[in-house]
Amino acid sequence: MGEEVPEYILNSSVEKLSVAYDSESAAYQTSTNFGNKMYVVKGSEYGGNSPTNVKIFDNITRSWIIPTVLGMKPIHVGGHSAVLLNKDRILIVKRDSELDDCIWFLEVDTPFVKEQKKVFGTEVVAWSKGVAGNAPKPIVISGPSGVGKGTLINKLMKEFPSTYGFSVSHTTRAPREKESDGVHYHFTDRITMEQDIRDGKFLEFASVHGNLYGTSIEAVEVVTDSRKRCILDIDVQGARSVRASSIDAIFIFICPPSFEELEKRLRARGTEVEEQIQKRLRNAKAELDEAKSHGPFDHLLVNDELEFCYDNLKKLIASDELATPLHRSTMKNSKILVSDVEFKTDKTFLHCGDKDLLLLDISSLKGGAPGRTRGINVCPVESSGGCVNGIAQL
Ligand SMILES: Nc1nc2c(ncn2[C@@H]2O[C@H](COP(=O)(O)OP(=O)(O)O)[C@@H](O)[C@H]2O)c(=O)[nH]1
Ligand SMILES: Nc1ncnc2c1ncn2[C@@H]1O[C@H](COP(=O)(O)OP(=O)(O)O)[C@@H](O)[C@H]1O
Numbered sequence: 001m002g003e004e005v006p007e008y009i010l011n012s013s014v015e016k017l018s019v020a021y022d023s024e025s026a027a028y029q030t031s032t033n034f035g036n037k038m039y040v041v042k043g044s045e046y047g048g049n050s051p052t053n054v055k056i057f058d059n060i061t062r063s064w065i066i067p068t069v070l071g072m073k074p075i076h077v078g079g080h081s082a083v084l085l086n087k088d089r090i091l092i093v094k095r096d097s098e099l100d101d102c103i104w105f106l107e108v109d110t111p112f113v114k115e116q117k118k119v120f121g122t123e124v125v126a127w128s129k130g131v132a133g134n135a136p137k138p139i140v141i142s143g144p145s146g147v148g149k150g151t152l153i154n155k156l157m158k159e160f161p162s163t164y165g166f167s168v169s170h171t172t173r174a175p176r177e178k179e180s181d182g183v184h185y186h187f188t189d190r191i192t193m194e195q196d197i198r199d200g201k202f203l204e205f206a207s208v209h210g211n212l213y214g215t216s217i218e219a220v221e222v223v224t225d226s227r228k229r230c231i232l233d234i235d236v237q238g239a240r241s242v243r244a245s246s247i248d249a250i251f252i253f254i255c256p257p258s259f260e261e262l263e264k265r266l267r268a269r270g271t272e273v274e275e276q277i278q279k280r281l282r283n284a285k286a287e288l289d290e291a292k293s294h295g296p297f298d299h300l301l302v303n304d305e306l307e308f309c310y311d312n313l314k315k316l317i318a319s320d321e322l323a324t325p326l327h328r329s330t331m332k333n334s335k336i337l338v339s340d341v342e343f344k345t346d347k348t349f350l351h352c353g354d355k356d357l358l359l360l361d362i363s364s365l366k367g368g369a370p371g372r373t374r375g376i377n378v379c380p381v382e383s384s385g386g387c388v389n390g391i392a393q394l
Pocket of ligand 2: 268
């Protein structure tokens with residue numbers, strides 16, 4: 001890249017962690033070795049809110065690589081610390097940051113990153129924010145156009161507004177008369193959406209009936225952050241992508257009682273012109289065949305009589321909730337600021353002000369890029385270095 005290699009990078013050993021202040025850009029940067037590469041993470045300028053930068057130094061070719069950076073990036077204010085974890089990701093702890101925004105992961109060799117390297121044909125790294133506890137399993141609902149997905153989801157959201165939240169997708173299709181931006185969809189144009197896809201902002205996307213549709217990471221996280229169970233209305237290709245991702249979801253396919261009834265409903269809805277109706281019916285045949293033979297679905301539900309189908313949907317979701325009870329973390333949306341970080345052999349301690357020392361527990365990580373990394377807890381430390389009363393309230 002024609003840039004000189006900083007002294008601290010040339011001198012650092014494989015395991016050594018190095019943090020340096022770059023006076024030119026007034027920002028802290030860390031370098032972490034993994035294999036033959038060194039990952040340099042640079043925070044934003046002091047007091048600024050620009051996203052964190054990543055570049056890679058190849059120790060064999062002695063040259064810099066600018067990787068494709070996926071995912072929502074952390075915004076730094078002060079410095080940060082970094083350490084290699086699980087031999088596939090770098091744990092980044094932001095200093096002078098609130099507890100619920102201080103833990104991030106830069107994935108460098110996880111299955112997701114390996115896959116994306118093939119897709120992009122470049123070096124790839126992916127950000128994933130670390131969050132406390134587990135999230136309720138998202139519910140993925142698919143089915144042909146006009147089968148009644150929207151009707152069923154609306155009923156669920158109306159009956160249980162504080163339990164379920166809808167993942168608002170992005171689409172390049174034009175809004176229908178009764179649809180509003182940000183509620184039914186985020187309506188966008190193809191150029192913007194394609195750029196956002198390249199920037200890794202989407203969990204999944206697909207071309208459906210001639211338009212682009214996609215679920216952004218943010219759309220799901222907004223719902224999960226509000227402690228609701230996320231409902232996704234996505235097509236079969238999207239369901240496949242989510243199935244292949246690190247997200248643990250339940251997949252339901254809604255079938256029509258007959259093809260004739262599907263056509264009747266689609267026409268009665270009166271939202272599509274004839275050409276679109278024909279396209280949707282053609283696609284419906286393929287979707288039904290795929291879902292019934294080798295689709296990614298856990299359950300198929302026939303939407304014949306609406307109330308009957310709705311009751312079955314509720315029963316199905318309820319039995320899944322019973323089977324996997326939700327473990328919520330006690331790590332509150334804390335205003336405690338992390339002032340310093342200590343990495344010991346197998347433990348990470350967060351210093352918060354003068355008195356508080358918290359133990360960061362990352363032993364049961366779940367998920368990861370392109371979504372968030374869950375299962376993190378912090379607790380006050382007792383003199384032996386263990387947690388006080390297991391996981392404690394902060
Ligand atoms: N992959 C994917 N499919 C989506 C997404 N949002 C909507 N879809 C699917 O796109 C298809 C068309 O949706 P829409 O234009 O609202 O028409 P409708 O199905 O006739 O109501 C449906 O199969 C939706 O499930 C998304 O974010 N990702
Ligand atoms: N079980 C049902 N019986 C009859 N009509 C239905 C039923 N479910 C939905 N509909 C109607 O069918 C049309 C398509 O439903 P919609 O929810 O928009 O489908 P989708 O979201 O799957 O495209 C709507 O006019 C809706 O009122």
